[in-house]
Amino acid sequence: MDISRPDLKAKKRRRQMMYVGAGIATLIAIAFGLSAIEPAAPKVSRSQVWIDAVKRGEMKREVRGPGTLVPKEVRWIAAETAARVDRLVVKPGATVAADTVIMELSNPDLMDQLLAARSAVTAAEADHAALRMNLESQALDQRANMAGIEADYESARLQAEAEADLNKKGIISDINFRRSQLTAERLKVRLDIEQERIAKFQDTMQSQLAAGRARIDQLRNTLALRERQAEALKLKAGIDGVLQQVPVEEGQQVAPGTNLARVARPDVLIAELRIAETQAKDILVGQKVAVDTRNGIVEGQVARIDPAVLNGTVQVDVDLVGELPAGARPDLSVDGTIEIERLANVLYVGRPAYGQPESDTTLFRIDPKSGVATRVPVRLGRASVTVIEVNRGLAEGDQVVLSDTAQWDKYDRLKLQ
DSSP: OOOOHHHHHHHHHHHHHHHHHHHHHHHHHHHHHHHHHHHOEEOOOOOOEEEEEEEEEEEEEEEEEEEEEESEEEEEOOOOOOOEEEEOOOTTTTTEEOOOEEEEEOOOHHHHHHHOOOOOOHHHHHHHHHHHHHHHHHHHHHHHHHHHHHHHHHHHHHHHHHHHHHHHSSSSOOOHHHHHHHHHHHHHHHHHHHHHHHHHHHHHHHHHHHHHHHHHHHHHHHHHHHHHHHHHHHHEOOSSSEEEEEEOOOEEEEEEEEEEEOOOOOOOEEEEEEEEEETTTGTTTTTTEEEOOOOOOOEEEEEEEEEBBBEEEEEEEEEOOOOOTTTTTOOOEEEEHHHHHHHHEEEEEOOTOOOOOOOOOEEEETTTTTTTTEEEEEEEEEOSSSSEEEESSOOOTTEOOOSSSSSGTSSSSEEEE
């Protein structure tokens, strides 16, 4: 006979519920523990990354930019008048002297103007000579007339003086003596007038001759201009150097001011560097520059800084003070490094891939024992071309990963092998 035991069923149900609760709690604990475990650090080969050590000492601040070598002395030769290109005597690339004829031009109208200018000068000089002779003749006539009046006056004056004694003795009447005095006084007035007339005529003669000379000078200047323009039809280099460009052809008609040839001195070159506008703020005239010509380094110094920004860059002209290496020629591509300043006793490291001056970033610092690189915050300071100052976050001797680590942004640790 079976006996019903409900208390046993209840105990069994409670045990089952306890087992289920314990299992759930265990699962929750396991899940919580797994969630607290950091993801495994990815393994990275040292050959894949750029590693550098933090150093302390003198750091040179530098900026770098590409550029080209250009002649320091360049001369464009332009047409002085409208002309036709008759013959090209020298081709680009040739070495020329200052008096080398580069091309021959022609202008028939200019030659007619030259002949007319010469004739005008000759005619003006002849007219001036005739005018001078005519004026001098008039001056002689006036002086002769004055000499006659002066003689008459002296005669009348002497007569009046002689009659004065006779008049006192009663030999000559008062009326006759007075007539002699009036004659002398009248001649004295005429003499003064003639002297003044001669002086005025001398001034007038000088003015007329000066006007004639001014006219001749004007015509001579015009003649000199025409002669210079005619001489310029034989286009000369003007300086010793190399003929670089001749942008015209034989038979071409050119207008006044048209550039006909470019001559440069290839032995005196400067470097025109293009520096990013963000890096150009600290550049000053006189700073040292190292110019890499791909065939040697040439020393130089900043000579000029363009005040304008073009396409995000500032042009910096550099005078080359060192000897140019073989192969240096105009339009050669170069790289220039400008020394801004020297910082003494600072912490610095190679410039990270995305490290900007005066900014906060994170870098992977390597534990030399374990080989694990841990991400640490770093404050960067002043920057140079290849190195940057470290203000905080790193110590001397620390090794850090400087290459681009964007692919490991979700990890705080790397395992270097």
